[in-house]
Amino acid sequence: MNSISMIFITIGVIFDLFGCIGLIRLPDVYNRLQSATKSVTLGTCSILFGFFLRNGFGSSGLKALIAIPLLFFASTVAAHALIRGSYKFGIKLYDKTVVDHYKDAQK
Amino acid sequence: MRYVVLFIIMMLLWLAFTWNLQTPNLIVGGVASLLTAVLFGRSFLRNTVKFFQPQRYFWIIIYLFVFIWECLKANFDVAYRVLxxxxxxxxxxxxxxxxxxTDIGRTFLANSITMTPGTITVDVIEDDFYIHWIYVSSEDPKVYSRKILGRFEKYLKRIFE
Structure with missing residues (x-):
């Protein structure tokens, strides 16, 4: 069980790393949020799940398990709020952006 | 009715979080859940009958597997684009x-879209979802609607409507 939990934690750390690389490499705030939400959320959830496997159905293991859905909702809603806020604030899209239907919805 | 359901959910969450059954802990949890139910019950689900229909739980489980699979795909997709x-x-x-x-269905759909390959919800206005897509593979509305929504919409319809 210990080694399985180690595998989960390692995968989580690797995905977190990918998310951070994306945060630096991608060109604008919208694309950066993509990598920041997806990779970092799954990476952190994987770490929490590995922790749960290590500790089992105890007080701390169960807390880690409940934190997973909470983290999912928190990070998706936060990403939504950030991306909408930066659009309303007027931050420009990347030069190579092909379509923007959202512009028509602004008054 | 929905106040009661919200109270029970909050109480269960509290018990799972604290993981002990002593009286002081139960009292604190009860008071906190009661406050939550009174303050936020207004914005909770309108139709609580849906909680007691077992086929919905079955679809939730199926949906969970679909969702985890899509989520894994999303991560490999991001890793590929980044590296x-x-x-x-x-x-x-x-x-x-x-x-x-329903509002709850839309919320879940928006959150699911955010977690899946290359898409993130920017705004929801009435029926329209504005979605930032990292790789726009086609500009035909039919094709991309199916690509983005098709995976989840049918399950969410069965769960929430």
Missing amino acids: NPAMPIKPGIVKVKSTLK
Whole structure:
């Protein structure tokens, strides 16, 4: 069980790393949020799940398990709020952006 | 009715979090859940009958597997785009129409879209979802609607409507 939990934690750390690389490499705030939400959320959830496997159905293991859905909702809603806020604030899209239907919805 | 359901959910969450059954802990949890139910019950689900229909739980489990699979795919997709030296991105914001009618269904659909490959919800106005897409593979509304929504909409319809 210990080694399985180690595998989960390692995968989580690797995905977190990918998310951070994306945060630096991608060109604008919208694309950066993509990598920041997806990779970092799954990476952190994987770490929490590995922790749960290590500790089992105890007080701390169960807390880690409940934190997973909470983290999912928190990070998706936060990403939504950030991306909408930066659009309303007027931050420009990347030069190579092909379509923007959202512009028509602004008054 | 929905106040009671919200109270029970909050109490269960509290018990799972604290993981002990002593009286002081139960009292604190009860008071906190009661406050939550009184303050936020207004914005909770309107139709609590849906909680007692077992087929919905069955679809939730199926949906969970679909969702985890999509989520894994999303992560490999992001990793590929980030690590590739040429960085194959072609971003854009597209508009898709959803047929879901309930607020909770729309919320879940928006959150699911955010977690799946290359898409993130920017805004929801009535039926229209504005979605930032990291690689716009086609500009035909039919094709991309199916690509973005098709995976989830049918399950969410069965769960929430």
